[in-house]
Amino acid sequence: MEVQPAKAKPTSQPPRFSPPLTPCNVPVRRCPVSREEASHRILIMRVGANGDILMGTPLLSALRQAYPTAHLTWLADFKHLEAIDANPYIDELIGWDDRYWKRTLRKLRYPLWLWRALGFRRELRRRGYDIFISFQPEEWPTVLYGVGAATTIGIFDTFRRFNRAARTSPLSRRYRYAYTDSDLPPHRTDQYLLSLRALGLPQPSDKRMQLGYTEQDAAAVSRFLAQNHLPSGARFVVVAPQTTWPTRNWPPERYVEVVDALARQGDRVVVVGNSPRPRPRRKRGAEHDEEFRDVVQEVAAGLQSPPIVAQDALTFRQLAALIDRAALVISGDTGPMHMAAALDTPYVSLFGPTAPEWYAPQAGRGIALAHPVPCGPCDQKFCRNEARDHRCMRLITPSEVLRATDSLLNAEPLLKS
Incomplete structure (x- = not known):
């Protein structure tokens, strides 16, 4: 049974300060003053994506442990705000519309951009x-320089990885402490x-x-499961076949x-x-055909029994x-893998162009599957190899995934902490 899509969010919003939500699944430890x-x-600033934000949450618990009366604020893009807005340690949220700021610059509206950026900076300094x-x-948060910290x-x-920079940007000198490639451990959380x-604090x-x-989220899921004839307590598996990168997608037929x-x-x-998001006119060709595939529907259409689809x-x-x-x-290297680890739900994750030692959760009950290839990670x-065949993902077989799922589904159940 398919469910009607949720309503689209506003396309442009000014920065907004708001209190966090109260979670129903984790104990809250926020600033008491x-x-x-x-x-x-x-x-703290990380506008997205959801997985990257979640990999930053161990820092929040460490800061709260070290500074029980600290006031913690997180700035994130509106479309990724739900990854952090019910975090038990956050005291305030700043919603940010990244598309608005970039669109303003593309349209050469520099005076408007500068006026609003300075106003936002004044509010942060206040x-x-x-x-x-x-x-x-390094060169992204220009609007936040001079916040007074x-x-x-x-x-x-x-910045270093995607721009292939051979040196650190001069803008990093505006930070008191700047860590670049040579300083960084492999894993994003580390x-x-x-x-x-x-800050002189221990790891x-x-x-x-x-x-x-929230409780409202839990109630919405209860209704969804009831509509699809899944009784309370029934065992089910979540499969998230689509990622934002074509190279991270496992073949739908598998x-x-x-x-x-x-x-x-x-x-x-x-x-x-x-x-898939609407395809811009400038993105044509076979390479972009993969980027805008509707993998969820391809999987749903190929199943022998009618699936439950929550697209x-x-x-x-x-x-x-x-x-x-x-x-x-079961998912690729994408948000649901991190969500499962954060919620202590067993997971099987499929890695190809990225390495488990970079992004696989460091805690939780899961199995990360990956095969080394000469061109990876x-x-x-x-895909940039000569055959463009996504061999790193294709080397993962359905039998491997099923063995991993069986080992987790049949494992002795553990209490969630």
Whole structure:
């Protein structure tokens, strides 16, 4: 049964300050005093994507452990805000419309951009942050320079990797502490935790991610499951076949083989994902055909039994509530893998152009499958080997995935902490 897509969000919004939501699935540990009375006022910036934001949440628990009365603020893009807006440690959120700022610059509206950027900066300075931590590329957060923080920390991995820079950008000198490629450990979470070194704090032993959802989200998922004739307590598996990079997608026909095998052994499967975004005119050719494939529908169409498809039907937090009830999650290197680990749901993740030692969750119950290839891990959105055959993903077989799912589904159940 397919569910009607959720309503689209506004396309342009000014920056907005808002309080966090109260999660129903994790205990809350927020600042017990007002922002003005807080021992530290810390602003953290990572606008997206969802998985990257979740990999930054172990830093929040470490900061809260070290500074119980600190006021923690996180700036994220509106479309990724649900990854952090019910976090149990966050005291304030700043919603940011990245598309608006970029569109303003593309249209050469420099005076308007500058006027609004300066106004936003004045508001940040008024709030008196004393620590600013940026996980964005070096040349990205221009609008946030000069927020008035005495301690500024920058983690600059993304700029170096994607722009193939041979040196650090001069803009990194505007940070008191700047960490670049030569300083960075392989895993994204460990990179973010370098911020603790700059603050003179120890590295945490617990690197679990945190993800909250509300009672309203849980109720929406209960209705969704009831509509699809899944009774409360019934075992089901969540399959997320689509990622934002074509190179991270496992072939749809192999997902079909796995889902059909699970159905034969009596497991219900919920296929989740979003529709491809509208295709710009400038993106033509076979390479971009892969980028805009509707993998979710390809998987659903190939299944022998009618599937439960939740495409565009659940918000991010509702998906979290669904995953929290699932017996298992199967996905590529994408958000649902991190969500499962954060919610202590077993997962099987499929890695190709990226390496598990970079992005696989450092805590949680899961199995990361990967095969070494001469051209990888390339960390590229499009396959660049001579055959363009995505061999790193195709080397993962359905039988491997089914063995991993069987080992997790048949493991002794553990209590979620």
